[in-house]
Each structure stands twice: as C-alpha cells, then as structure tokens.
Amino acid sequence: MKRLIFGCIAAILACIPAYGQPARVVDLAGSSTNGGIFVSWTATASPGATITNLDMRYDTAPINAFNWSTKPRLAITDPGAPGTVQSAMILGLNPGTNYYVALKEQDSNGLWSLISDQPLPVAGGQSLKVTLAWDVSTDVTVSGYKIYWGVASQLYTNSIDAGDASSVTVSNLTYGTLYYFAVTDYTLSGLESDYSAEVSFEQP
Structure with a gap:
C-alpha cells in the first residue's frame, strides 16, 4: 500500500511543471x-x-x-x-x-x-556644443560682439562676450532641446546694437 501511495504521489508531481x-x-x-x-x-x-x-x-x-x-x-x-x-x-x-x-x-x-x-x-551623456559665426561689421566704431541664447524665441537667458572674434563656441547645451541665438555688436563707449536676425538649432 505504501509503495502504491508513493507511486501515485510521484506520478502527480511529475505532471506539475517546475516553475521558477x-x-x-x-x-x-x-x-x-x-x-x-x-x-x-x-x-x-x-x-x-x-x-x-x-x-x-x-x-x-x-x-x-x-x-x-x-x-x-x-x-x-x-x-x-x-x-x-x-x-x-x-x-x-x-x-x-x-x-x-x-x-x-x-x-x-x-x-x-x-x-x-x-x-x-x-x-549621463556628453554636453552639446555649438559654434556660431558671423560677418564682421564694417563700422569702425564696433569693438566687439555678444552672443545671446535661450530656449524660447527672443527670450534670451544666457550670453557670451566674444570680444572682437567672428565666431564663438557655446557649450553645456542639452541634446533634444531647441535653442534660439542672436548676436549684437557694441562700441568702445558701451553702446550696443539691436539683436541680429534670430537663428535656432536643435540636435536630437
């Protein structure tokens, strides 16, 4: 009888899948x-x-x-x-x-x-860098340029003074974010021009 019971138990267990x-x-x-x-x-x-x-x-x-x-x-x-x-x-x-x-x-x-x-x-990823270039002003009173940028059109929250250079690299930007840029020039006396035409850039 014991052998029969053990045999039935073994048969039942054999039919149960071994989940893990x-x-x-x-x-x-x-x-x-x-x-x-x-x-x-x-x-x-x-x-x-x-x-x-x-x-x-x-x-x-x-x-x-x-x-x-x-x-x-x-x-x-x-x-x-x-x-x-x-x-x-x-x-x-x-x-x-x-x-x-x-x-x-x-x-x-x-x-x-x-x-x-x-x-x-x-x-968490490398920061994005963008190089901007512009034509040098023919106005002899111009002594330098400033670059402005932000994440909304015509709302610039950051700026760089590029001096008398004709290009500048903006770093620490974020991939997948749309940025807007504009340039101004200024004189030795501190007079600053209006913003240039705006350009936008996004790197997926």
Whole structure:
C-alpha cells in the first residue's frame, strides 16, 4: 500500500511543471553617448514560462529592492528573445552626472527576476556644443560682439562676450532641446546694437 501511495504521489508531481523565477541579468553594461546613456544586456529565460515584461530603472544613487519603485522608469515594450543582446537609450539626463542603471524581467507566470548585477556609474551623456559665426561689421566704431541664447524665441537667458572674434563656441547645451541665438555688436563707449536676425538649432 505504501509503495502504491508513493507511486501515485510521484506520478502527480511529475505532471506539475517546475516553475521558477526568471534568470537574473548578469551582463548589464552602459556607456555614455550623446545626450544620454546607451545600455545593453543579454535577455534571459524563465523555466516553464516566457519573458513578457522588462522593468528598467535609473538614478543618480545606487538602486536596490527597497528603493526600486521610487526610481525613474524607462518603458521597454519588447523584452527580447532569450539569449539575444538587447539595448536601450536613456535620454534627458544631466551631462557629466553619474547614473546607476538596473533592470528586472517578469515571466508569463508573473514571477520577477532578481535585480540585475549593479553596473558601475555611467556619465549621463556628453554636453552639446555649438559654434556660431558671423560677418564682421564694417563700422569702425564696433569693438566687439555678444552672443545671446535661450530656449524660447527672443527670450534670451544666457550670453557670451566674444570680444572682437567672428565666431564663438557655446557649450553645456542639452541634446533634444531647441535653442534660439542672436548676436549684437557694441562700441568702445558701451553702446550696443539691436539683436541680429534670430537663428535656432536643435540636435536630437
């Protein structure tokens, strides 16, 4: 009788699928690129299920299970096939600032993987630089030029005195932001002209 009972139990257990949580991503890597961070990893698998969801978080402080839900989330709709290399871009970050990135995968049974191995901080993108050039005034009383710019037309919040140069490089701009620029000239006595015709520039 005992053998029969044990045999029935073994047969029942053999029919129950062995579910387990998805494998943890162990090769998450990031590199600084124009305007953000390029992130790559190898998609993992889950025993007895398929990966259906991916949750990626990033922040300027380390990420763990306790603060996970408070961190900014990058929406990724396709988790990718197991074993394939996946990638994503995180944009809108502060240039020169270090960010942490981590991810988890969820399977069709609703189980989540552990948080990926924590990568080293990655700088949040390089700052954008723009070089502006203009024709030198033929007015002999002109002694220098000023460049103005901002993120709204004719509302300039920044300026540079270029002296008597005919070009200048404006740095620490942000990718994906539309900027407006104008130039004025001034005399030794401090008289400044009206703004030049406005030009705009945006680098995706």
